[in-house]
Amino acid sequence: MTHLSGPRDADLPPLAPAEFQRYSRHLILPHVGEAGQRRLKRARVLVVGAGGLGSPAALYLAAAGVGTIGLVDADVVDVTNLQRQVLHGTAALGRPKLDSAEARLQDLNPHVAIEKFPERLTSANALRIFRGFDLVLDGSDNFPTRYLVNDAAFLTGIPDLYGAIFQFEGQVSVFAVPGGPCYRCLYADPPPAGLVPGCAEAGVFGALPGVIGSMQAMEAIKLLLGIGEPLIGRLLLFDGLRMRFRELTLQRDPACPLCGDAPTVRALIDYDAFCGVLPAPSDPAELEVVPSVLQRELQDGRPVVLLDVREVPEWELVHLPGARLAPLSRLPGLARELDPASDIVAYCHHGMRSLQAATFLRSVGLHHVRSLRGGIDAWAREIDREMVRY
Ligand SMILES: [Zn+2]
Numbered sequence: 001m002t003h004l005s006g007p008r009d010a011d012l013p014p015l016a017p018a019e020f021q022r023y024s025r026h027l028i029l030p031h032v033g034e035a036g037q038r039r040l041k042r043a044r045v046l047v048v049g050a051g052g053l054g055s056p057a058a059l060y061l062a063a064a065g066v067g068t069i070g071l072v073d074a075d076v077v078d079v080t081n082l083q084r085q086v087l088h089g090t091a092a093l094g095r096p097k098l099d100s101a102e103a104r105l106q107d108l109n110p111h112v113a114i115e116k117f118p119e120r121l122t123s124a125n126a127l128r129i130f131r132g133f134d135l136v137l138d139g140s141d142n143f144p145t146r147y148l149v150n151d152a153a154f155l156t157g158i159p160d161l162y163g164a165i166f167q168f169e170g171q172v173s174v175f176a177v178p179g180g181p182c183y184r185c186l187y188a189d190p191p192p193a194g195l196v197p198g199c200a201e202a203g204v205f206g207a208l209p210g211v212i213g214s215m216q217a218m219e220a221i222k223l224l225l226g227i228g229e230p231l232i233g234r235l236l237l238f239d240g241l242r243m244r245f246r247e248l249t250l251q252r253d254p255a256c257p258l259c260g261d262a263p264t265v266r267a268l269i270d271y272d273a274f275c276g277v278l279p280a281p282s283d284p285a286e287l288e289v290v291p292s293v294l295q296r297e298l299q300d301g302r303p304v305v306l307l308d309v310r311e312v313p314e315w316e317l318v319h320l321p322g323a324r325l326a327p328l329s330r331l332p333g334l335a336r337e338l339d340p341a342s343d344i345v346a347y348c349h350h351g352m353r354s355l356q357a358a359t360f361l362r363s364v365g366l367h368h369v370r371s372l373r374g375g376i377d378a379w380a381r382e383i384d385r386e387m388v389r390y
Contacts, residue, residue: 013038014038036225042067044068045069045070046135047072048140053137055101055139060221068113073101084209085209088104098118102114102116138160139163161174163215167202169241171236173231174230180232185253201328201349233249233251290378335364
């Protein structure tokens with residue numbers, strides 16, 4: 001079963017003697033062999049994100065001898081990444097992820113080429129970056145980027161190796177292959193903005209991206225070789241806590257705005273707007289309060305309602321005395337229980353979710369809501385140094 005049109009075997013690049021040794025377990029394997037290995041050597045795979053999913057995926061692609069691996073990522077290595085992002089080590093803290101990824105992958109296999117794109121994937125650069133690759137592996141961690149990867153893959157005619165993780169669960173599929181479904185066929189509408197927390201807010205089991213990212217790499221290598229049954233038209237669901245797999249059948253939706261019979265999406269769009277990501281408030285200064293000012297207000301006896309918009313496990317770890325729990329994901333339902341006249345300060349871990357919460361609450365008529373700048377982490381650093389940080 002061949003899914004990617006490739007050159008005839010005679011046109012494939014030859015293997016060097018050192019490569020024959022390195023790939024010997026592939027060379028003796030049915031379905032791979034020398035022709036398959038040369039096919040991998042010629043292949044070009046783009047990995048979006050050098051994080052939890054991109055780490056194992058890129059490691060296995062490089063080890064397998066995929067000739068060119070493109071990496072898109074603009075972040076630097078943070079200590080909280082190391083619990084799962086196995087491309088990076090402690091020595092790389094503070095360095096660009098692409099630099100530590102390149103060093104690790106070149107050490108693993110000097111026969112492969114690494115192409116670095118040290119930029120955030122956007123509608124403006126995606127088509128330029130995607131062009132020339134045989135397929136794209138989505139290691140992103142947010143909805144706007146998933147729709148962007150899907151659309152750019154479809155528009156450039158390359159498959160989208162999709163993977164996503166949440167806490168203990170993951171999913172894998174192959175989208176944007178001619179005749180098969182795309183991500184929009186599965187999720188026509190993005191979830192309400194801000195109501196699905198990411199890894200930073202919800203936590204993620206460290207070994208989970210190892211499972212899902214490795215499966216994405218496996219599907220990529222199968223597609224490149226044209227072997228087996230790829231996950232086209234199937235969504236594989238993984239529950240790590242119960243250690244169970246389930247599978248859903250997916251079909252291309254004839255009404256899909258991208259891959260359907262009468263498409264309306266013919267170019268990349270504004271994915272933040274599509275996913276309803278709130279624009280930055282016009283004047284954050286007016287919406288925010290810094291920890292020292294909030295401390296003074298509380299000491300002066302101002303009747304401030306402290307609203308903790310983090311999730312329950314974070315609340316259980318540590319919270320401000322007297323605060324009330326109102327997770328961002330349940331805020332629309334809880335908002336009507338709040339007194340529009342009260343003076344509310346929302347806080348979260350670092351001040352992003354609470355800014356969204358404050359913007360949302362103001363939009364539904366609670367005009368005296370502010371957000372604690374820097375979140376409970378800033379409070380722990382500046383006001384209460386005994387407090388647990390995470
Ligand atoms: Zn579609």
